[in-house]
Amino acid sequence: MKSKILLLMLVLIMAVLAACGNQSETGEGQDTEEELKLLEVDFKVPEKADAGESVELKAIVTYGDEKVKDADEVKFEYWEKGNEEDSTMIESNNNEDGTYTAEVSFDADGVYEMYAHTSARELHTMPKKSITVGEGATADQENQDNQSENHEHDEHNEGFGIHFMEPEDIRVNQETDLMVHLQLDNEPLGNANVRYEIFNDGSEKHDWVETEETEPGEYSGSFTFSEEGIYTVITHVENDEGLHEHKEQKVEVNQ
Known part of the structure; x- marks a missing residue:
């Protein structure tokens, strides 16, 4: 009798383990399928x-x-x-x-x-x-x-693109999100060092803003403009493969 109970318990345990294994494999397959979507x-x-x-x-x-x-x-x-x-x-x-x-x-x-x-x-x-x-x-x-x-041969790479997402309404003394998308050969460029150089036209002071990669090829940082006027925002991009690029953008800051 005891041997039958032990055998039954063993069968149940094996069934539970098999079910868990199938769920894990199915989940991994779904995750992989989702990751492969482009x-x-x-x-x-x-x-x-x-x-x-x-x-x-x-x-x-x-x-x-x-x-x-x-x-x-x-x-x-x-x-x-x-x-x-x-x-x-x-x-x-x-x-x-x-x-x-x-x-x-x-x-x-x-x-x-x-x-x-x-x-x-x-x-x-x-x-x-x-x-x-x-x-x-x-x-x-x-x-x-x-x-x-x-x-510009040493500085620019064919197939590289910078897209600065210009904020719609920039106000004095309000934190502004700055975002840029990078692409190389029609693919998002990840793991780059991206910084913004910001200065008011006519001013000698240049501020630097570090960014974080929030999505593949998408880099974000924030800055508070202290005065109204026309500012220059230069996006500087570097990576370990020797890439060194920059792009200049004008933005208007209102009171």
Whole structure:
């Protein structure tokens, strides 16, 4: 009788252990599947266009196998090659089928570069494309680009992108969150050392703000502006692989 009871208890224990093992394996599989999901953007831009021609920019946004119909933000930023500081940012139209589009035109011949800034599912990505308008860059422009690229060769990395999320309303003596997204070869760039250099135009005092990586490729810090005016915010980026980049941004602080 005792042996039967012991045998029954042993069978029950083995059954419980097997069930726990199955739950653990299932949970790990679900976690792995969730971790493997990526925010991806298929950015479609014509290779060529004529000056003044209407051009469609299209971003097809997916998260794993899911079409993202409710992205937090999709904006297109474009500029003439070699003149990124003078860029134009436009909102997209959400077609509610996972695609986001906008119509643009370019007034003059040249080579134009652009990002599709996309935020969804607490992730950010910004694929980059280019388009040749008309005859493309003139000989003078090509020479200027070559000189600029040679001058900045040690400092700039092809495929690297910085997207500073400019705060909508900055007020004096109020703590302001500053956020930047980094990307290298269309992938979030993690484990970087990112700092903001902040100064009021005309002032010799420069403040430095350290950041923390809150999401892959997303770096945040906070700063309190003491006076109203136009400030310069320079994002400095370095990492252990020798990356050394910076980008300058102007922000307005109101009373």
